[in-house]
Amino acid sequence: MASRADNFASNLSFANFSKATELRQRIWFTVGALIVFRFLSFVPLPGINPRALQSLTDQPLGVLDLFNTFTGGSLERMSIIALGLMPYITASIVVQMAAALHPSLMALKKEGATGRQKLNQYTRYGTVFLCALQGWFLAAGLESFAASNGLQAVVNPGYMFRVGAVISLIGGTMFLLWLGEQITSRGIGNGISLIIMAGIVAQFPSFATNLFEGGRTGDIGGATIATFLAMIVILILFICFMERAQRRLLIQYPKRATQRGMMQADRSHLPLKLNTAGVIPPIFASSLLLLPLTITQFAGNTIDQGSTFGETIQTVIQYLGQGQPLYLALYALGIIFFTFFYTAVVFNPEETADNLKKNGGFIPGIRPGKRTAEYLDYVLTRITVVGAIYLTLVCVVPEYMIGQMGIPIFLGGTSLLIVVNVTVDTISQIQSHLLAHQYGDLIKKAKLKGRLR
Structure with missing residues (x-):
């Protein structure tokens, strides 16, 4: 499968691309x-004083810098899409876990398109609830945070501003969700992943500027910059290699008579990717970890810092800061859990074994049916362990190293993993469209020659 795609990719030309009108329209x-x-990320919430807010952006957001990276800098600008798609991702986690545990939701999931539509509706309800919760604490935290710094980032603080901010944030997130669905159906690639990737890529210029400016002023040593750039290149190559790695299981079919009267057995392969879950585990883990941290950090600004509860909140924020051992440990555990969870969601060994049995296929040396399902589950569990270790190392180790280097930027392995993975997936979809277009041209030419004859 991979070699065929590589051979096709080498034969692609701009001429083939220019003829694919539908592909161009999708792109x-x-x-x-x-x-x-990107335009929406610069539209501020109603009632915000942009000049006063600009003075606050110089102060670090702590662990929410990762949240800010995923939203393309919308959080620090307090735009109408400041929450990004994180509430939707968190809601989808809850709904998927509930569908795997609750009998009625599990039955709903098996109903096909109707059941999936109902689960998507529940996910949207959860998204609105989380947006309202996070938006309220964000608006209240912005008022107190600005006041504690002697600034008035909100023109008219009060409940009217908070209600307006919540409504605007809910509208911004739901519009992004709709936009992602439109990209998936009418564009190229997964819309939700592309929007997250676009937010990360939009931070690259400021990342490069901060890095080299730190080298120019002497805040960051030249050796540190060289080490960091080398680490990025190595990470990209490592991610590309691991994302293409797969375990290919031999599938054999019964002998069939050919046109010459000979009996021939068909063979094929069932490819099992080393990382079946893709970029979902780090996105899910970071989203689930950032939800309470968002509420905690902005709620902490509205609480008396001298009180016992206020000191507890500040201690939690400190221990869960990016690069801190507790944060890294929870992040790693979340990635490992969601790797196994999402792999179980997207690949069902029993269903695959039943399909092979219906088509007459079998794995040599393994009985069709239950034994095949057990063998597929055994192989998938082993490679998922390797995949989980790979994702954990890529996402957690670079963040720890960046914290040790003291680089004031937040381009870790998670961001690189998302960018590289989504880019590879999008290119694969473009190649699939071009391949389908080539086959369509061949069919048209064959029909034309048949008519001429």
Whole structure:
């Protein structure tokens, strides 16, 4: 499978791309949608004083810098999409886990398109609830945070501003969700992942500027910059290698008679990716970890810092800061858990074994049916362990190293993993469209020759 895709990729040309009108339209639609996303990140919440807010952006957000990276800097600008898609991702985690544990939701999941539509509706309800909760604490925290620094970032503080901010944030997140769905259906690639990737890529210029400016002023040593850049290159190569790695199981079919009367057995392979879950585990883990941290950090600004509860909140924020051992441990555990969880969601060994049995296929040396399902589960569990270790190392180790280097930027392994993975997936989809277009041209030519004859 991989070799065939590589051979096709080597034969691609700009001529083939220019003839694929539908593909060009899809790409232009995707680019236009991402431009709209970037414009929205500069639209501030109603009632915000931009000049006063600009004075607050110089202060670090702590662990929420990762949240700010995923939203393309929308959080520090307090735009209408400051919450990004994180509430939707968190809600989808809760719904998927509930569907795997609750009998009625599990039955709903098995109903097909109707059941999935109902679960998506529950996910949207959860998204609105989380947006309202996070938006309220964000608005209240912004008022007190600005006041504690002697600034008035909110023109008219009070309940009217908070209600307006909550409504705007809910509208911004739901619009991003709709935009992602439009990209998926009318554009190229997964819309939600592309929007998250676009937010990360939008931070690259400021990342490079901060890095080299720190080298120029002497805050960051030249050896540190060289080590960090080398680490990025190695990480990208390592991610590309691991994302293409797969375990190919031999599938054999019964002998069938050919046109010449000979009996021939068909063989194929069932590819099992080393990282079946893709970028979902780090996104889920970070989203689930950032939800309470967002509420805690902004709620902490509204509480008396001298009180016992206020000191407890500040202690929690300190221990869960990015690069801190507790944060890294919880993040690693979340990645490992969601790697196994999401792999179980997207790949069902029993269903795969039943499909093989219905088509007459079998794994040599393994009985069809239950034994095949057990063998697939055994192999998938082993490679998922390797995949979970790979994701944990890529996402956690670079963040720890960045914290040790003292680099004031937040481009860790999680961001690189998302960017590289989504880019590879999008390129694969473009190649699939071009391949389908080539096959369509061949079929048209064959029909034309048949008519001429």
